[in-house]
Amino acid sequence: MSGGRARIARRFQALAAEGRAAFIPFISAGDPDRETSSAILARLPGLGADLIELGMPFSDPMADGPSIQAAGERALAAGQTMADTLEMAASFRAADAETPLVLMGYFNPIYRYGAEAFAADARAAGVDGLIVVDLPPEEDAELRVPAEAAGLALIRLVAPTTDDARLGRILAGCDGFVYYVSVTGITGTKSAMTGDIAAGLERIRKATDLPVAVGFGVRDAGQAAEIASFADAVVVGSAIVQRIESSLVDGKAASGTVAAVAALVRELAGGVRNGRPRDGGGSDG
Amino acid sequence: MAQPNSYREGPDSEGRFGLFGGRYVAETLMPLVLEVERAWRAAQQDPAFEAALAYYLKHYVGRPSPLYFAERLTDRLGGAKVYFKRDELNHTGAHKINNTVGQILLARRMGKTRIIAETGAGQHGVATATVCALFDLPCVVYMGETDIARQAPNVFRMKLLGAEVVPVTSGSRTLKDAMNETLRDWVANVEDTFYVIGTVAGPHPYPAMVRDFQSVIGREVREQILAAEGRLPDTLVACIGGGSNAMGLFHPFLDDPGIDIHAVEAAGEGVDTPRHAASLTAGAPGVLHGNRTYLLQNGDGQIQEAHSISAGLDYPGVGPEHAWLHDVGRVRYVSVTDDEALEAFQLCSRLEGILPALEPSHALAHVMRIAGDLPADHLLVMNMCGRGDKDVFTVAEALGVKL
Numbered sequence: 266m267s268g269g270r271a272r273i274a275r276r277f278q279a280l281a282a283e284g285r286a287a288f289i290p291f292i293s294a295g296d297p298d299r300e301t302s303s304a305i306l307a308r309l310p311g312l313g314a315d316l317i318e319l320g321m322p323f324s325d326p327m328a329d330g331p332s333i334q335a336a337g338e339r340a341l342a343a344g345q346t347m348a349d350t351l352e353m354a355a356s357f358r359a360a361d362a363e364t365p366l367v368l369m370g371y372f373n374p375i376y377r378y379g380a381e382a383f384a385a386d387a388r389a390a391g392v393d394g395l396i397v398v399d400l401p402p403e404e405d406a407e408l409r410v411p412a413e414a415a416g417l418a419l420i421r422l423v424a425p426t427t428d429d430a431r432l433g434r435i436l437a438g439c440d441g442f443v444y445y446v447s448v449t450g451i452t453g454t455k456s457a458m459t460g461d462i463a464a465g466l467e468r469i470r471k472a473t474d475l476p477v478a479v480g481f482g483v484r485d486a487g488q489a490a491e492i493a494s495f496a497d498a499v500v501v502g503s504a505i506v507q508r509i510e511s512s513l514v515d516g517k518a519a520s521g522t523v524a525a526v527a528a529l530v531r532e533l534a535g536g537v538r539n540g541r542p543r544d545g546g547g548s549d550g
Numbered sequence: 551m552a553q554p555n556s557y558r559e560g561p562d563s564e565g566r567f568g569l570f571g572g573r574y575v576a577e578t579l580m581p582l583v584l585e586v587e588r589a590w591r592a593a594q595q596d597p598a599f600e601a602a603l604a605y606y607l608k609h610y611v612g613r614p615s616p617l618y619f620a621e622r623l624t625d626r627l628g629g630a631k632v633y634f635k636r637d638e639l640n641h642t643g644a645h646k647i648n649n650t651v652g653q654i655l656l657a658r659r660m661g662k663t664r665i666i667a668e669t670g671a672g673q674h675g676v677a678t679a680t681v682c683a684l685f686d687l688p689c690v691v692y693m694g695e696t697d698i699a700r701q702a703p704n705v706f707r708m709k710l711l712g713a714e715v716v717p718v719t720s721g722s723r724t725l726k727d728a729m730n731e732t733l734r735d736w737v738a739n740v741e742d743t744f745y746v747i748g749t750v751a752g753p754h755p756y757p758a759m760v761r762d763f764q765s766v767i768g769r770e771v772r773e774q775i776l777a778a779e780g781r782l783p784d785t786l787v788a789c790i791g792g793g794s795n796a797m798g799l800f801h802p803f804l805d806d807p808g809i810d811i812h813a814v815e816a817a818g819e820g821v822d823t824p825r826h827a828a829s830l831t832a833g834a835p836g837v838l839h840g841n842r843t844y845l846l847q848n849g850d851g852q853i854q855e856a857h858s859i860s861a862g863l864d865y866p867g868v869g870p871e872h873a874w875l876h877d878v879g880r881v882r883y884v885s886v887t888d889d890e891a892l893e894a895f896q897l898c899s900r901l902e903g904i905l906p907a908l909e910p911s912h913a914l915a916h917v918m919r920i921a922g923d924l925p926a927d928h929l930l931v932m933n934m935c936g937r938g939d940k941d942v943f944t945v946a947e948a949l950g951v952k953l
Binding site: 323324325326327328330331334338341346347371372373374375376377378398399400401403404421422423424425426427428431435446449450451454455 | 564572573574575576577578579580581582720721726727730733734737738740834835836837838839840845847849850851852853
């Protein structure tokens with residue numbers, strides 16, 4: 266029974282056997298405060314999360330739209346540190362041995378922490394994979410090497426602008442799953458045509474056996490269901506952190522915050538589960 | 551650290567100056583950044599591009615800018631012979647336009663039809679909007695809401711030139727946030743848009759490309775000082791925020807071993823306070839806006855707000871080539887406070903009849919500090935990289951004068 270990349274692989278194998286796509290919710294660690302965020306995180310598997318992306322807040326999230334920017338700002342304003350984020354991961358893992366947990370963010374906080382120490386501490390906290398948005402393959406060796414040594418999957422991103430030559434290079438060092446950025450844009454601001462996303466996925470599938478997750482432009486359960494009909498995983502972030510935001514009273518967590526988020530996550534998870542007919546379209550991931 | 555044979559050969563093929571530089575951008579932008587690099591290399595080999603650039607620099611910008619012997623200032627300081635490189639006499643009043651002409655000619659060559667830029671004080675925004683007006687290109691300038699409030703005249707200038715100025719309300723609402731927002735625009739408009747970065751920072755090839763466009767400053771100084779004095783200068787001084795005017799002056803002289811090179815950061819209210827912009831003096835290496843460099847940041851890797859009375863130096867990072875020159879020791883990085891810069895601003899206005907921008911007022915304050923101890927035959931060249939008309943409101947407020 267091992268964690269890290271093995272836990273991710275095991276989860277995707279189990280889902281392939283079930284013949285459905287994974288639902289991956291994203292929240293920003295410490296949004297709106299550490300206690301509420303930990304409570305939300307702990308509930309996600311029970312609400313239908315198959316994997317979880319936990320955002321590491323950064324002051325300058327250049328690939329994120331206003332919703333996730335605001336989520337990170339709330340967390341930082343509440344005092345969230347990288348050590349807090351790793352402790353949240355460890356508490357989560359103590360209660361859940363099966364749901365893969367992936368940290369997502371930007372390189373500078375990792376670099377300041379020290380890439381080797383970070384990889385080791387993240388693994389020790391029960392983290393399984395890393396997505397670092399501003400580390401293209403040209404720059405990721407300094408994290409990929411310690412991540413591999415620690416048994417963490419360094420998940421790489423493919424964009425609609427990625428040409429075939431880059432695609433090969435990206436996939437050659439990708440681990441865990443492939444994250445397909447479905448729009449040319451930042452998180453949560455626009456949505457791509459489903460047909461275009463399917464075509465993008467087709468191109469990636471020809472080049473790899475890794476599961477492919479789709480994110481950056483998935484807004485609601487209906488769209489999640491559409492994408493789940495052909496993707497291996499669907500990531501929803503902005504809509505969830507917007508729900509956190511709208512549940513706040515005077516900028517603080519309210520008694521209904523966790524329940525409000527839970528209702529949306531359940532609905533999104535249902536969308537993904539309904540996305541693929543049982544009698545066909547089994548995952549090839 | 552081992553000393554290189556040449557200080558002028560960077561960056562390497564991955565865009566690195568030693569540890570610094572690189573291309574830390576999202577995958578969506580990587581193909582664009584690589585496309586800019588290919589186009590820039592091709593343009594450098596193309597005599598027609600070179601000729602067009604030379605034409606606009608001469609007839610539109612007004613180059614070469616004079617190298618002026620500041621005689622009264624020299625007499626007052628009682629030491630080194632002080633020259634000003636008069637880049638404040640360029641069209642739009644600063645060195646910024648050397649770069650915007652170059653990048654927009656490149657954008658046209660690449661067939662891009664929309665220009666975006668970030669701006670802090672508004673000088674780079676004005677220089678970008680100006681060249682966009684000249685070439686009839688739509689121009690969107692991102693500017694922090696805080697900067698919009700304190701730089702109203704430049705905001706209106708950009709609008710008069712036909713640019714759209716978009717207020718940035720995220721983060722600290724200043725230059726670094728404007729740069730984040732411009733990168734977000736670029737990611738969302740990859741087909742038709744060219745991002746004109748205003749300083750020697752950002753993902754490769756921008757630090758090298760902006761340096762090359764600004765190096766016209768140092769190349770002219772070389773010719774002009776030889777004509778005036780028959781020899782090269784002994785000391786070069788320039789202010790540094792991101793560091794484009796400094797790189798432009800320094801780069802052609804980096805391999806001349808006898809020349810002392812000083813870059814002056816903004817110490818704001820003091821580098822021992824939280825309110826300064828001295829990334830090299832008081833920052834630590836990190837990754838932001840596409841490159842690894844020295845940054846003002848806390849122990850958890852969160853970027854901190856910079857402060858300077860000069861909005862043009864108010865940035866928590868610095869170009870990666872400066873970070874490298876700092877570590878190898880070729881350039882000496884010092885700092886000057888708001889108060890020292892204000893004093894230099896006033897002295898220069900009275901003695902030379904030149905209102906310097908608050909940015910080169912920092913360089914001037916350092917000149918005032920060192921010139922008196924140098925011999926009379928010591929040649930010192932300072933880059934007067936911008937004029938101070940834009941700063942009169944800020945200076946009046948700092949001096950407690952109601953206009």
